């Protein structure tokens with residue numbers, strides 16, 4: 001019971017911040033969806049959030065999601081799980097079966113693997129093109145100059161492109177990166193924007209985020 005109360009308070013606090021940021025930006029709070037990032041959390045840690053009605057979650061590893069979510073989906077109606085971590089082409093088939101959206105489509109070889117997996121399993125999984133918005137060598141995401149080409153090739157492979165996603169460089173103000181992602185989305189006729197985490201989701205909402213990915217603010221610090 002304690003756990004559920006604390007969980008409720010955290011969820012309510014995040015939802016209130018989302019509503020406030022949306023209002024300030026003259027946007028509807030409903031246009032911003034909250035993805036609870038449950039990577040590294042056990043099913044026991046996730047259940048309280050499901051018990052109070054939250055249904056949208058995100059994981060960054062295919063294998064971990066495969067171990068946790070089939071049972072949780074059986075136990076709760078209407079669960080949606082998104083992949084927000086890097087995806088290897090050889091796991092595309094598992095990903096297509098496990099997830100309701102993929103936020104990390106970042107290269108042509110993965111377009112191919114995902115298109116093949118979606119056809120094989122007769123299942124359409126909307127994808128966000130991940131952009132390496134800070135041009136950091138160690139980070140996933142396509143180069144800024146490759147966004148249009150990748151959107152084009154995903155579309156011609158019959159993959160539904162839901163929008164763009166980014167993880168801006170840490171330790172610098174993220175707003176210019178969110179603004180750039182927003183512009184890139186507009187230039188490519190895309191309305192979905194997956195951006196903003198625990199530390200910066202309000203800024204992301206101000207700049208057009210339609211999905212915010214929040215872990216720590218909902219579950220506490222990861223050990």
Ligand SMILES: *Cc1c(COP(=O)(O)O)cnc(C)c1O
Pocket residue numbers: 037039060084085167196197198199213214215216217
């Ligand atoms: C872990 C993670 C998040 C959530 O980060 P928090 O700071 O815990 O909110 C969001 N997006 C991605 C891609 C992540 O890997």
